[in-house]
Amino acid sequence: MAIKVLTIQEDILGANDEKAKENEDFLNKSGILMVNIMSSPGAGKTSLILHTIENLKDKARIGVIEGDVASTIDAEKVSEQSIPVLQINTAGGCHLDAYMIEKALKNMPLDDINLLIIENVGNLICPAEFALGEQIKVMLLSLPEGHDKPLKYPLMFTEADVVLINKVDLAPLLDFDTDSFIKAVKGLNPDVKIFQVSCKTGEGMEDWYSWLESQFKSRLSS
């Protein structure tokens, strides 16, 4: 039988991108700011979320979507703060995708939420490829990971709207070169917003809280 060549030229992640766009339109219409927090395992995503909740819960109606390969440990920690939390277990999957978020949105009390924080699966590769419909992508890097990460994971640092450098209290113990890190990140992504923080000591966290507050407030008023 004759072989026929069919030209396709179709983006392999096109369906996910379309679903993400639908999610984003829905969130914009509903007046909800969705923030996707991505990092390596252990960089401090859960700590960042817990501190952010504690600081902003009187100012925003916060909800959390927890993405993990397995377990509900993080969701349990978040639910102790008495805010709506939904756990997604990816059962081995290395990232969340727009379909999982669509389903999660249908299962959350959205009338009570105007700031929805997503804790993505700890991984610097795959989450950068899968848009969820978030309006803000936050990348968290902790000092012990080293300042060379932007060179190793350029896509993640190119995609991020905000980079938080966490665990700055460990600086005296480590050889992390903050200037060369910031230079590399800005080189990839000149418009990125960078905060240097320690979730443990609270250093620099006020700037992050006020920035995030200004982001959801500007959305509420628009």
Next chain:
Amino acid sequence: MHELSITENILSITLEKAEEAKASRVSRINLVVGELSGVVDECVDFYFTFISKDTIAAGAVLSIQHPPTQLRCRKCNTVYSPDGQDWTCPDCHEQNSEIVSGRDLYIESIEVE
């Protein structure tokens, strides 16, 4: 590890297009995968063998092209391919470049019978 989702998408787009064309078999899938997409060919091949079983794409050859990463220096506008992880501009030695290509991830064409 995101190769499983990617391979599932490759298969579903392929089957949809092959069925539209009333094909009885898919013999080859031509993919374009940029170096920056972080996709490992062997993983895609491995997953494809499993998930395409019992479909008309079973046994199809996956031909994967890897266009090289190209960057443009924001200072001097030189377009260059980086040397591994070193993204420094070869002309002005600045580390301030935007990605021109290397993020591609698409199905170029399929060959069907």
